[in-house]
Amino acid sequence: MNFELTKEQQAYVDELRDFLQKEVAPGAAERDESEDFSGAFDILMNKMGPKGWLGVSIPKEYGGLGMGVISYALSMFEIGQVDSGVAAGFSVGLSLGTVPIQDFGSEEQKQKYLVPVAQGKKLSAFGLTEENAGSDAAMQETTAVRDGDDYILNGKKIYITNAEFAEVYTVMAMTDKSKGANGISAFIVEKGTPGFTFGKQEVKMGIWSSVQKELIFENCRVPAANRLSEEGKGFKAAMKALDVGRIGIGALSVGNAMGAYKKAMAFAKERITFGKPIITNQAISFMLADMAMQIEAAKWMVLHAAWLCDQGKPFGKESAMAKCFASDMGMKVCSDAVQILGGKGYLRDGDVERHLRDAKIQQIYEGTNQVQRMVISRALEKE
Numbered sequence: 467m468n469f470e471l472t473k474e475q476q477a478y479v480d481e482l483r484d485f486l487q488k489e490v491a492p493g494a495a496e497r498d499e500s501e502d503f504s505g506a507f508d509i510l511m512n513k514m515g516p517k518g519w520l521g522v523s524i525p526k527e528y529g530g531l532g533m534g535v536i537s538y539a540l541s542m543f544e545i546g547q548v549d550s551g552v553a554a555g556f557s558v559g560l561s562l563g564t565v566p567i568q569d570f571g572s573e574e575q576k577q578k579y580l581v582p583v584a585q586g587k588k589l590s591a592f593g594l595t596e597e598n599a600g601s602d603a604a605m606q607e608t609t610a611v612r613d614g615d616d617y618i619l620n621g622k623k624i625y626i627t628n629a630e631f632a633e634v635y636t637v638m639a640m641t642d643k644s645k646g647a648n649g650i651s652a653f654i655v656e657k658g659t660p661g662f663t664f665g666k667q668e669v670k671m672g673i674w675s676s677v678q679k680e681l682i683f684e685n686c687r688v689p690a691a692n693r694l695s696e697e698g699k700g701f702k703a704a705m706k707a708l709d710v711g712r713i714g715i716g717a718l719s720v721g722n723a724m725g726a727y728k729k730a731m732a733f734a735k736e737r738i739t740f741g742k743p744i745i746t747n748q749a750i751s752f753m754l755a756d757m758a759m760q761i762e763a764a765k766w767m768v769l770h771a772a773w774l775c776d777q778g779k780p781f782g783k784e785s786a787m788a789k790c791f792a793s794d795m796g797m798k799v800c801s802d803a804v805q806i807l808g809g810k811g812y813l814r815d816g817d818v819e820r821h822l823r824d825a826k827i828q829q830i831y832e833g834t835n836q837v838q839r840m841v842i843s844r845a846l847e848k849e
C-alpha cells in the first residue's frame with residue numbers, strides 16, 4: 467500500500483491549486499450571484515482546457531493527460547473548494563458526458579468526439595433524466611426509431627447540466643420498449659442537430675454558477691453511426707458513467723466541505739468573544755476536529771474507489787459508498803461551518819452559506835443517497 471501521491475500527481479495538484487487561488491477563487495461568489503454559467507464556462511474552455519486539464523483522466527491516445535480517475539478526484543477536491551459551477555462543468559465533462567464514449571464508443575466515435583472534449587475544445591453533457599425517469603432511470607420515454615441510416619429521436623430530458631454550452635451530448639433513448647432497461651440505447655447528439663433544442667433554465671437552491679436546462683428532441687434525426695455500441699447497451703453505458711461520476715461527486719463534496727472548513731477555522735482563530743478567540747472554547751475546537759475527521763474519512767473513501775477504478779477492479783459499491791458518505795458528510799460539515807461563523811455565516815457576503823447551499827445537491831444528483839443505499843445493499847447481499 468502507498469498513501470502518497472506520485473510526483474506527477476503532486477505537481478498537477480500544486481499547479482491546479484495555484485491556478486484556482488489566483489484565477490478562480492476571487493470571482494467565485496460573484497459568478498454564483500450572477501446565476502450564469504458563462505463565467506465558469508470561460509474559465510473551463512479558455513483557461514483550463516488549453517492546459518489539458520479537461521482531459522486529465524482521459525487516456526493519452528484520445529487527447530487526454532492519461533492520469534487516471536485518481537487525478538480526476540484530486541481535481542474535484544481542489545475545484546470543489548472554490549467554485550461549484552466550474553466543478554459541475556468539469557465533473558460532467560470528465561465523467562457522465564465522456565465515459566460512455568470512452569468505454570462504449572467505436573474508434574471513429576472516440577476520435578471524432580472524445581478527442582476534442584479531452585483537449586478542452588468542446589464540452590460534453592449527459593441526458594438521462596426525464597420527468598418520469600429519475601431514480602427509476604430505466605423508465606425512459608424518449609424514443610429512438612430506426613429510419614434507414616438514421617434514428618429519429620423524440621422526447622424531453624430535464625435538469626441537464628452544461629446544457630446549451632456543451633457541444634457533445636450523450637443521450638439515452640428507448641429503442642425497444644418491450645425489453646425494458648435492455649431496450650435503451652445511447653446516442654451521441656451534436657448541438658445544432660435539427661430538431662434538438664433547449665428548454666427552460668432551472669432556478670436552484672445552490673450551485674448557481676452551473677447551468678441546467680431541458681433537452682428537447684422533436685423528430686431529431688441522428689445518424690446510426692452515432693449510436694454507442696449495440697442497440698440495448700445504453701442503460702449499461704449510463705450506469706458505468708454514473709459509477710465513475712459518483713467518485714467525482716464524492717470528491718466534490720469533500721472539496722466543498724474543505725472550503726467551508728478552512729473558512730470556519732480561519733474565523734475561529736480570529737473571532738474574539740469573552741476576551742479570547744472562539745477556537746479556545748472546546749465547543750468550537752471539537753466541532754472543527756469532527757469536521758476535519760469526517761472530511762478525512764470521506765477523502766480516503768473517494769480515493770479508494772478511484773484507485774479500484776484505475777486498477778480495473780470492481781468499484782461500483784465503493785463509488786456509491788464514497789458518494790453517499792461524502793455528501794452526507796458535506797451537509798453536516800457545511801452546516802457546522804455556518805454555525806461557527808454565527809450571524810456572519812448566515813449572510814451572503816460571509817461566503818460560507820454558499821458551501822451549505824452547494825452541498826445539498828450532492829445528496830441528490832447522480833442518484834439520490836437513497837438510491838446509493840440501494841446500490842450498496844444489493845452489492846452487499848451478493849457478497
Ligand SMILES: Cc1cc2nc3c(=O)[nH]c(=O)nc-3n(C[C@H](O)[C@H](O)[C@H](O)COP(=O)(O)OP(=O)(O)OC[C@H]3O[C@@H](n4cnc5c(N)ncnc54)[C@H](O)[C@@H]3O)c2cc1C
Pocket residue numbers: 558592593594595597599600601602624625626627628670678827830831832833834835836837
Ligand atoms: C442540479 C441538478 C443537476 C442535474 N444534472 C443532471 C444531468 O446532467 N444529467 C441527467 O441526466 N440528470 C441530471 N440531474 C437529475 C438527477 O440525477 C435526478 O434529479 C436524481 O437522480 C433524482 O431523480 P428525481 O429528481 O426524479 O427524483 P425521484 O426519483 O422522483 O425521487 C424522489 C425521492 O424519492 C426517493 N426514492 C425514489 N425511489 C425510491 C426507492 N425505491 N426507495 C427509496 N427512496 C426512493 C428519492 O431518493 C428522492 O428522495 C440533475 C438534477 C439536478 C437537480
